[in-house]
Amino acid sequence: MATPSARTAGPPAGHAAPAGPGRSAAGEPTGGVRPGRGRRRAAALLITPFFVLFGAVMVAPIGYALWMSLFRERSSGLGFGGTRRVFAGLGNYTTALSDAGFRASFAHIALYCLLYIPVMIGGSLALALLVDSALARARRFFQLALFLPHAIPGLIASIIWIYLYTPGLSPVLDWIQAAGGSWDFYANDHVLLSMINLSAWQWTGYNMVIFYAALQAVPREVIEAAVVDGAGALRTALRIKIPMIASAIVMTVLFTCVGAIQIFTEPKVLNQRGAPSIDTEWSPTLFIWKAGFVQHDYGLAAAASLMLAALGIALSFVVTRLGNRWKAAV
Amino acid sequence: MTRTSRSFRTVAATAALAALGLLATACGGGGGSTDAASGGKPVTIDYWTWTLGAKSTVDAFNRTHKDVKVRFTEIPSGTEGYSKLANAVKAGNAPDVATIEYQMVPEFASQGNLIDLTKYAGETVRTKFPKSVQSMVTFGGRTWTVPYDMAPQLLYYRTDLFKKYGIAVPKTWDDFKKAAEKVRKENSGTRLASMPKNDPALLAALAWQAGGKWFGTQGDAWRTGVDDAATKKVAAYWDGLVKDDLVQTFTGYSPEETKARAQGTTLAFLGASWSAGGMKTALPDLKGKWAAAPLPNWGTPASGNYGGTSYGVLKGSEHVEAAAEFITWLTTNKSGVEARLADLTSPSSALPADQDMRKVAAARFDTSYFDGQDLYALASQQADTIVPGWTWGPDQMDVYTAVQDTTATSGFSAGVEAGERKAESGITDRGLKLRK
Structure with a gap:
């Protein structure tokens, strides 16, 4: 986005300095003599807040979690004599890995991601392409209507859907019954689909807006050229538009993957509302929450969190790698 | 130009003031509670x-x-x-x-x-x-x-509907089952009661009533019995009622449970002395239609603490x-x-x-x-029947979630077995002593 003027201007001394407070302090000492140092200093000044925040909210907590994950609280006898902290080494990591529930939680989210990501990304891409080719006036409406679900906080959305899923409360189930059918949203075979429906409802519109914005940046003359060459709407979409927004697609897949492995609200609410196969450690984040806040085992929770974070990093790496390869291919 | 810079300055000043204000209140909030009781201040x-x-x-x-x-x-x-x-x-x-x-x-x-x-x-x-x-x-x-x-356990029931379906207040769990069968036969959309699968505290109280003891201490060691004989009897009883579709299994303390009570599709519920307090607000229209009775028992009057x-x-x-x-x-x-x-x-x-x-x-x-x-x-009378000797465990919440998770998929009997395994591992994992 750098404009030519910004690239060539160097120190702003050449411009007629608009009179304003604070202006002279920055402009005076350079005077165009040593442009490099001033700019470097400015860059350092501007980037410092990032590193301060990054250190305070990312590096420090991760370091603290790492430290916590090496300890365990132990008591003796009946346990009323207080607790003491003992060094556990990698004990918390092996405890987590040998926990069948923790391992199962990864299998759950793997299956969830396999079903959810293609459905949601495919859906939002299809919608974005449809909206992009729709009438100018209809576009605004669809854009807003499809984005609206995302404006509802995840927890509220979950509660609304739970209401629609619960027998005895749900009007939808009443209609299905009135029509002579039957459906149980919480049944073991259906509950994953119910959860995917809930997440997709929230996120399809959001990603659609990203895709749609990317599509707006596709030069119209390219599309016109394709049309002139005889490409139909579908062919234009598949061969021109999608390749041209490949970066946006890779980015949303990356974000979705990282978000999906941390799924918490949906299974938590489904668990509380009595979906039998969604247990209290269905997803890794639920396992971590339970370890920390039900079992009060902060070491185990820290170890499990770090393992989940490692998976997130590995997944980001793989998605970026594959995405770049795909971008180069199309 | 001057206009914008002045308004910018105003905004900046306001923001800075607001930030300072926030800081000040933040500090004030923290300091207030740590004030010592000196100088006659409360x-x-x-x-x-x-x-x-x-x-x-x-x-x-x-x-x-x-x-x-x-x-x-x-x-x-x-x-x-x-x-x-x-x-x-x-x-x-x-x-x-x-x-x-x-x-x-x-x-x-x-x-x-x-x-x-x-x-x-x-x-x-x-x-x-x-x-x-x-x-x-x-x-x-x-x-x-x-x-x-x-919190002695009590059975709360709809007096009008008990009369309508011709049911006497059940005295034993056998009576309770017969009454449940009768209600179902009279009206297929209605059940005598609901047994939530997500309320292990209720299951614990029912086990307590039956003479179960989930935990105990012996010297400096814990003993566990989440799946002891009495608890297994209780779990099997409720598994049977659920299997025969004689009770509902609404999520405990959920809107659908309340709705069923309000509509009269659930005639009774297993509660405790404290349950009455919330009914006035949850079911205001049913004033005068509810009564309480001792919880059905296994032959001799007994109660757990729910x-x-x-x-x-x-x-x-x-x-x-x-x-x-x-x-x-x-x-x-x-x-x-x-x-x-x-x-x-x-x-x-x-x-x-x-x-x-x-x-x-x-x-x-x-x-x-x-x-x-x-x-x-x-309630006073029932409090006297609370079975003595019950002890709660040092990893109670963890045991509850284990019971709940397994009950949801495999029923109460499997639930208490899972609870027992968790009770034992929870004790030893923390370094506490367990006597088998």
Whole structure:
């Protein structure tokens, strides 16, 4: 986005300095003599807040979690004599890995991601392409209507859907019954689909807006050229538009993957509302929450969190790698 | 140009002021509670609870006390609430006083979240409360919390609908099953009761009634029996009722459960003395149509304790003495108990464990919802049948989630087996001694 003027201007001394407070302090000492140092200093000044925040909210907590994950609280006898902290080494990591529930939680989210990501990304891409080719006036409406679900906080959305899923409360189930059918949203075979429906409802519109914005940046003359060459709407979409927004697609897949492995609200609410196969450690984040806040085992929770974070990093790496390869291919 | 820069300056100045203001209030908020009780200034203590009638109780206390002021915060009950408390202790911003149910006392005490109250309230607990209640708050020779209520189990039922379907109030669990069969035959859309799969505390109380003992201590070691014979009998009984479709399995304390009660598609529910308090607000239209009876039993009158609350002082409190004063007032003072029952929106119907307070509460309770039935007399009588010898575990919440998770998929019998495995591993994992 750098404009030519910004690239060539160097120190702003050449411009007629608009009179304003604070202006002279920055402009005076350079005077165009040593442009490099001033700019470097400015860059350092501007980037410092990032590193301060990054250190305070990312590096420090991760370091603290790492430290916590090496300890365990132990008591003796009946346990009323207080607790003491003992060094556990990698004990918390092996405890987590040998926990069948923790391992199962990864299998759950793997299956969830396999079903959810293609459905949601495919859906939002299809919608974005449809909206992009729709009438100018209809576009605004669809854009807003499809984005609206995302404006509802995840927890509220979950509660609304739970209401629609619960027998005895749900009007939808009443209609299905009135029509002579039957459906149980919480049944073991259906509950994953119910959860995917809930997440997709929230996120399809959001990603659609990203895709749609990317599509707006596709030069119209390219599309016109394709049309002139005889490409139909579908062919234009598949061969021109999608390749041209490949970066946006890779980015949303990356974000979705990282978000999906941390799924918490949906299974938590489904668990509380009595979906039998969604247990209290269905997803890794639920396992971590339970370890920390039900079992009060902060070491185990820290170890499990770090393992989940490692998976997130590995997944980001793989998605970026594959995405770049795909971008180069199309 | 000048216009914009001036307005920019105004904005910047306002923002800076606002930021400073925030900082100032943030500091003020933190400092207020740590103020020592010096110079005749009243001590302010924080109190977190979810019990009915809490607001009016605190108001009454603050009206009558000059030296101690109580700040009340409502927190969720159950797992969420205890997590909140445990985290607050870890973070160093725990309230001074909190409601701790009996089932959580060993866990909270052994996790180091409670301050030993022997010095402040040991005498009160020893002299004012029945032995059976003392044993639920005294561990390792120390008093950890001060009891408030006992929670004998009761069967609440719709008098009008029992008459309509021609059902007598079941006395035993056999009768209960027959009544359930009859209700189902009379009306296929209606059931006698609902047995939630997500309320392991209810299952524990039913096991207690049947003579089960989930935990016990022997010397310096814990014993476990989450799947003992009595508990297995209870679990199998309910698995049978669920399998034969004789009871509903609504999520406990959920809108659908309440709706079924309101519509009359559930005729009765398994509750405790405290259950009556919420009915006035949850089911206002059914006033006069409910009554309570002793819970059906296995042949001899018996009851478990379904819930029951006590009050503890959390670690980190700097006003233990003031906190203990408030707790003593809450649990053993006439006006404390009266205020709790006088709450306009959510009056408590809990049965005080202190005999003198029981009379106070009984006199104050509004019986009009139950068509004049003397609920306190019934609850008092049932409290005497609570089976002695029950102990809660040091990893109770973890056992509950294990029971709940497995019950959801595989039924109550499998649930209690999973609970037993978790009870054992939870004890040994923390380095506590387990005797098999």
